[in-house]
Amino acid sequence: MAESLSPSPGAASFWDQRYRDGTDAWELGQPAPPLAVFLQGHSCAPRPPGRVLVPGCGRGHEAALLADLGFSVVGLDFSREAIREARQLHGSRGGRLHWLQADLFDAQALEASGLAPASLHGVMEHTCFCAIEPIQREAYRTTVLRLLKPGGWLLGLFFCHGRPGGPPYGSDPDGLLQEWLAAGCTAEIWEPAQGSVAQRSDEWLGLFRTPTAHHRSAE
Numbered sequence: 001m002a003e004s005l006s007p008s009p010g011a012a013s014f015w016d017q018r019y020r021d022g023t024d025a026w027e028l029g030q031p032a033p034p035l036a037v038f039l040q041g042h043s044c045a046p047r048p049p050g051r052v053l054v055p056g057c058g059r060g061h062e063a064a065l066l067a068d069l070g071f072s073v074v075g076l077d078f079s080r081e082a083i084r085e086a087r088q089l090h091g092s093r094g095g096r097l098h099w100l101q102a103d104l105f106d107a108q109a110l111e112a113s114g115l116a117p118a119s120l121h122g123v124m125e126h127t128c129f130c131a132i133e134p135i136q137r138e139a140y141r142t143t144v145l146r147l148l149k150p151g152g153w154l155l156g157l158f159f160c161h162g163r164p165g166g167p168p169y170g171s172d173p174d175g176l177l178q179e180w181l182a183a184g185c186t187a188e189i190w191e192p193a194q195g196s197v198a199q200r201s202d203e204w205l206g207l208f209r210t211p212t213a214h215h216r217s218a219e
């Protein structure tokens with residue numbers, strides 16, 4: 001009986017509890033190395049200025065990195081505990097780093113907090129897509145596409161393991177690519193990630209772009 005009352009990964013309380021308990025095996029204590037190396041050195045890496053969202057930012061290491069690189073960043077998470085810790089760890093980086101406690105799938109709450117349609121240059125994904133239940137993935141894509149400007153980018157690490165269950169819920173690399181292409185994006189990079197931490201050899205790095213205004217109006 002008590003088990004049926006346990007929160008599911010779709011509830012903020014599930015994650016709050018894990019931050020409080022320290023049952024946070026995803027925590028790296030630093031930005032994911034493949035993303036950091038890519039952003040700091042790859043010729044295709046998005047460059048500042050620009051406004052970027054990090055959904056499911058957790059303790060905010062990727063959001064802080066982006067702010068240090070010169071982007072204006074919103075680190076979003078629906079876990080009160082995650083946002084509290086992120087703010088405490090990284091502050092506001094001189095006003096370039098904003099923290100928002102909100103559900104990624106609550107379009108009204110996002111808009112009320114300044115995340116209007118086409119208001120972002122970029123989105124950076126790290127272990128949010130694998131944390132949401134697979135049934136929410138279409139809503140994730142719809143949300144990202146709504147928030148990005150034409151020609152905007154999604155840079156992410158995606159967990160492409162085939163193990164059942166989750167979180168982290170796995171993906172099939174070909175299937176995941178096809179879904180972003182079917183959503184209208186182009187893939188500038190889609191390849192096994194380099195330099196992942198131990199136990200994450202099945203990460204893939206993706207850089208996807210939304211259609212430009214010209215392409216959208218031609219459709």
Ligand SMILES: C[S@@+](CC[C@H](N)C(=O)[O-])C[C@H]1O[C@@H](n2cnc3c(N)ncnc32)[C@H](O)[C@@H]1O
Nearest residue numbers: 015026056057058077078079103104126127131
């Ligand atoms: C596995 S943790 C990863 C945290 C961080 N990205 C990292 O790599 O350290 C997944 C995060 O996504 C957040 N999350 C899950 N579903 C969410 C939703 N619908 N809206 C906002 N945040 C969500 C959780 O609260 C949690 O902090």
